[in-house]
Amino acid sequence: xxxxxxxxxxxxxxxxxxxxxxxxxxxxxxxxxxxxxxxxxxxxxxxxxxxxxxxxxxxxxxxxxxxxxxxxxxxxxxxxxxxxxxxxxxxxxxxxxxxxxxxxxxxxxxxxxxxxxxxxxxxxxxxxxxxxxxxxxxxxxxxxxxxxxxxxxxxxxxxxxxxxxxxxxxxxxxxxxxxxxxxxxxxxxxxxxxxxxxxxxxxxxxxxxxxxxxxxxxxxxxxxxxxxxxxxxxxxxxxxxxxxxxxxxxxxxxxxxxxxxxxxxxxxxxxxxxxxxxxxxxxxxxxxxxxxxxxxxxxxxxxxxxxxxxxxxxxxxxxxxx
Amino acid sequence: xxxxxxxxxxxxxxxxxxxxxxxxxxxxxxxxxxxxxxxxxxxxxxxxxxxxxxxxxxxxxxxxxxxxxxxxxxxxxxxxxxxxxxxxxxxxxxxxxxxxxxxxxxxxxxxxxxxxxxxxxxxxxxxxxxxxxxxxxxxxxxxxxxxxxxxxxxxxxxxxxxxxxxxxxxxxxxxxxxxxxxxxxxxxxxxxxxxxxxxxxxxxxxxxxxxxxxxxxxxxxxxxxxxxxxxxxxxxxxxxxxxxxxxxxxxxxxxxxxxxxxxxxxxxxxxxxxxxxxxxxxxxxxxxxxxxxxxxxxxxxxxxxxxxxxxxxxxxxxxxxxxxxxxxxxxxxxxxxxxxxxxxxxxxxxxxxxxxxxxxxxxxxxxxxx
Numbered sequence: 001x002x003x004x005x006x007x008x009x010x011x012x013x014x015x016x017x018x019x020x021x022x023x024x025x026x027x028x029x030x031x032x033x034x035x036x037x038x039x040x041x042x043x044x045x046x047x048x049x050x051x052x053x054x055x056x057x058x059x060x061x062x063x064x065x066x067x068x069x070x071x072x073x074x075x076x077x078x079x080x081x082x083x084x085x086x087x088x089x090x091x092x093x094x095x096x097x098x099x100x101x102x103x104x105x106x107x108x109x110x111x112x113x114x115x116x117x118x119x120x121x122x123x124x125x126x127x128x129x130x131x132x133x134x135x136x137x138x139x140x141x142x143x144x145x146x147x148x149x150x151x152x153x154x155x156x157x158x159x160x161x162x163x164x165x166x167x168x169x170x171x172x173x174x175x176x177x178x179x180x181x182x183x184x185x186x187x188x189x190x191x192x193x194x195x196x197x198x199x200x201x202x203x204x205x206x207x208x209x210x211x212x213x214x215x216x217x218x219x220x221x222x223x224x225x226x227x228x229x230x231x232x233x234x235x236x237x238x239x240x241x242x243x244x245x246x247x248x249x250x251x252x253x254x255x256x257x258x259x260x261x262x263x264x265x266x267x268x269x270x271x272x273x274x275x276x277x278x279x280x281x282x283x284x285x286x287x288x289x290x291x292x293x294x295x296x297x298x299x300x301x302x303x304x305x306x307x308x309x310x311x312x313x314x315x316x317x318x319x320x321x322x
Numbered sequence: 323x324x325x326x327x328x329x330x331x332x333x334x335x336x337x338x339x340x341x342x343x344x345x346x347x348x349x350x351x352x353x354x355x356x357x358x359x360x361x362x363x364x365x366x367x368x369x370x371x372x373x374x375x376x377x378x379x380x381x382x383x384x385x386x387x388x389x390x391x392x393x394x395x396x397x398x399x400x401x402x403x404x405x406x407x408x409x410x411x412x413x414x415x416x417x418x419x420x421x422x423x424x425x426x427x428x429x430x431x432x433x434x435x436x437x438x439x440x441x442x443x444x445x446x447x448x449x450x451x452x453x454x455x456x457x458x459x460x461x462x463x464x465x466x467x468x469x470x471x472x473x474x475x476x477x478x479x480x481x482x483x484x485x486x487x488x489x490x491x492x493x494x495x496x497x498x499x500x501x502x503x504x505x506x507x508x509x510x511x512x513x514x515x516x517x518x519x520x521x522x523x524x525x526x527x528x529x530x531x532x533x534x535x536x537x538x539x540x541x542x543x544x545x546x547x548x549x550x551x552x553x554x555x556x557x558x559x560x561x562x563x564x565x566x567x568x569x570x571x572x573x574x575x576x577x578x579x580x581x582x583x584x585x586x587x588x589x590x591x592x593x594x595x596x597x598x599x600x601x602x603x604x605x606x607x608x609x610x611x612x613x614x615x616x617x618x619x620x621x622x623x624x625x626x627x628x629x630x631x632x633x634x635x636x637x638x639x640x641x642x643x644x645x646x647x648x649x650x651x652x653x654x655x656x657x658x659x660x661x662x663x664x665x666x667x668x669x670x671x672x673x674x675x676x677x678x679x680x681x682x683x684x685x686x687x688x689x690x691x692x
Contacts, residue, residue: 214407217374220394221401222468223424236411 041297048290055286070287072096074113074278074295078105113292115267116274121299123185123270124253127192131249132242134193135200136208140230142201143208144216154205157198165195166258173262183268188260192253199252200245207241208234243310247303254300271296324385324475324508325350326371331380333366333532340366342532344380348476348525351506353499355513355523359555363532364512365480371510372401372478384475395424400469402479406461408453408468414440415449418467425472439471443501458486462494466501476508483518495521516556520544528552546681547666550673553601559630561601564637565670569595577667580636582615585662587679593669600637601666601675604630607642613657619650633658 018026047055051067078100086106092098100107138157142150172191173182181187211234219229235242261273275292278285326348333341341363348354356364369375371382373394381390389397400421408417415436422432440446443463448456453464462482469477482498483491499522502509513519519526520540527537528551536548547553553561566579570593577584577600584600609631617635629646632639633656640658650656667676 212405212407214403214405215409217372217394218401218403218407218409218468219420220374221372221397221399222421222472223395225393225395228424233409 044290044293044297047286048294050287052283052285052287055290056284067099067287068095069099070285070289070291072099072107073285073288074291075111076100076107077109077111078103079108080105112269112274113271116269116271117295119185119264119268120254120271120296123188123192123268124250126185127189127196127253128246128249130189130193131196131200132204132246134197135204135245136235136238136242138197138201139204139208140234142205144213154202157201160194160198169258169262172259176263181263183264183266185268188264188268188270191259191263192249192256196249196252200249203245203248204238204241207238207245211237240310243307247307247310250303251300325383326476326508326510327381327383327386328367328371329381329383331367331370331382332378333363333370333375334378339532341370341377344527344529344532344534346527346534346537348508348510351508352524353502353509353511353522355511355519355526356529357513357516357519357526357555358529359514362529364514364527364529367529368478368480368510368512372399373397374401398472398475400472400474400477402465402469402477402482404481404484406465406482408456408461408464410452410454413450413452414445414456414464414467417453417464418449418471421468421472435471436467439467442470442504443467459490459494462486466498470501470505470507474507476510479509479511481513482511483513483515491518498522516558520556528555530555545664546675547601548675550599550601550668550670550675553666553668553675557603559604559641559643561603561666562607562638562640563599563601563668563670564635564640565597565599566637567595567597569593570598570667579615582613584615584660584665586665586667587663589667590677590679590681593667593676597670598676599668599670601668602640602660603664604641604643606661606664607640607644608659608661609633609642609644609656610659611657613659615658617656617658619652619654619656621652622650 048070049066049068050061050064051069054061054064054067055070072095076096081104083104086101086104089101089106092101097107141147142154147153176182176187179187181190215233215237216226216229219233220226224232255272256270257272260270264270264273271292275289275296278288278292328344328346331341331344332339344363344367346354356367358364366375370377373389373392373396376391381388383389384397384399409420412420418439419432419436422435427435436449437446440449443466445460445463445467448460453461456464465482483494486494495518498511502522511519511522523540525538526540526543528535528543530551536543536552538546538548543552544556547556547561550563553563564579566577568578570577570589572589572592574589574593575585575587577586577598579600586600615635617633617640620632620634620639622632623630624646627646628643631642631644631650633642635658642658664680666680667678668674669676
């Protein structure tokens with residue numbers, strides 16, 4: 001336990017404080033890398049607040065008047081009207097009204113973006129919850145009980161990830177059509193759960209293996225059933241692993257495009273296949289696409305920032321023990 | 323508190339037999355040490371008593387009740403693990419109170435009993451600390467606190483001092499025994515350390531290869547080892563064995579080793595001709611120039627008040643614990659003499675001790691299980 005482990009850890013390698021120069025070089029490299037990876041994101045955000053003419057001007061404009069037109073176009077559908085019709089309307093109620101009228105258009109109603117975004121939230125979080133829940137129970141079982149053929153089963157579980165998911169797209173498409181799961185939130189949740197559960201089992205088994213059995217045994221001797229011991233002693237210690245696994249599952253389910261575009265088209269469509277369809281409606285509306293992408297990035301960003309410590313431990317899991 | 327009876331207990335893991343056929347009784351309020359090398363089945367025996375392993379055969383009775391296949395949580399026992407297994411996400415108070423919470427004891431009552439227990443163990447000042455920062459001894463005391471707070475039928479301890487450093491272990495040995503004297507809890511204590519077992523236990527069960535080789539008081543086990551294994555395992559340095567070949571009639575009092583005739587306790591059984599071993603503790607060896615049993619000094623270790631002198635004889639090396647006031651030179655010829663009434667005789671092949679007058683007298687009263 002922690003009485004013995006830290007000593008072994010510190011003795012294993014001698015730590016020499018890096019020199020000021022090497023620190024500066026390292027910092028420069030990290031900043032450089034950060035800038036390079038941030039440029040596309042910054043460009044998406046900047047495009048989302050440009051007006052459509054600014055967004056396609058060449059050379060690209062770095063200085064421009066910010067506009068909310070992209071966001072307005074993202075959330076609304078619009079119809080073209082004559083200048084006379086627009087002049088006869090009562091004064092605009094809000095910025096979006098005003099921006100739209102400048103283009104000789106009026107807002108006809110809300111777009112499909114919000115329901116698609118909500119679909120994404122439900123499907124991604126729902127499948128993550130299922131995958132992590134099932135994965136935790138399965139990992140605990142594999143970790144603690146003598147499961148017959150455990151190694152083969154674990155390999156079998158892993159093997160579901162060995163081929164690219166898109167290779168099974170056609171059979172799944174046909175099955176889903178037969179089962180009536182096409183274009184349903186349940187269908188997408190099941191699919192993403194199936195893909196993620198193998199990752200969840202493997203990751204979580206590693207974490208649970210690291211929790212000594214003695215804790216549960218102590219709890220069982222203290223008068224708790226195995227299930228109570230699992231809930232009160234194992235789960236609290238596995239939170240780091242569960243959080244890390246949840247992020248990985250969520251990122252996959254949130255970003256998934258191929259299956260979503262194949263299996264959803266209407267009521268269950270998620271945001272990734274929806275955003276490109278904006279391009280088709282009335283010209284190439286890049287600011288609206290960029291606005292959709294920007295908003296789409298927010299939940300995963302917030303979730304990752306909230307759990308970044310766990311995520312780091314998740315990546316280096318096995319190497320660190322408290 | 324309660325008596326623990328273990329009857330013909332057996333445990334197999336696949337082809338491996340961890341415990342063969344153990345039968346013993348831990349009397350109400352007494353302290354039993356299960357002593358043996360790693361892999362001898364002592365921890366498996368303990369875990370079966372606790373309900374953490376199910377036996378392949380046999381029975382376990384707690385206070386007369388058969389609990390062999392009952393769940394650990396329903397046995398009303400406490401277990402102190404080698405690594406303490408303090409719940410890392412709880413503080414000291416929550417750790418000690420955890421078993422009471424399972425029983426549905428009211429909050430105020432839990433608080434009172436946790437504080438009472440902490441006072442008994444002198445850890446009341448660290449009750450609200452997280453367990454992660456505690457020193458080894460305090461972790462040990464918290465683990466003990468969690469065990470005793472519930473007043474269970476018995477305590478089971480699995481090498482609880484194994485991870486402590488030698489100096490602190492001595493302190494904890496004293497504390498554990500004092501605690502036992504105060505609360506008189508039936509205790510089964512697993513250890514591979516004979517000094518711990520000797521210092522704390524009322525009874526010791528020496529185990530080897532899944533078999534209880536001897537069950538008895540520390541004195542019995544030291545003075546009347548039932549087998550060569552026990553004689554060799556207990557004592558530092560261990561018992562000397564002088565091997566010779568011969569057969570002896572019932573009532574014999576002399577063993578002939580070469581030209582020497584060695585007096586020993588009167589045999590109570592006949593010994594068929596074969597390989598025998600005469601067992602003698604190092605402190606029962608003297609160097610006497612006139613003795614016909616000859617040897618040469620092989621080496622010596624200085625230990626302060628005494629020294630361990632090793633003598634090479636025809637029957638092998640013999641170690642003697644002698645006063646440190648005399649120096650010996652290597653190769654020096656010496657004669658060996660033994661304290662005859664303390665000698666043991668073994669059948670070398672089976673390792674079994676041959677019954678003799680050694681097994682009678684003073685210690686006899688306690689030797690019910692011998």
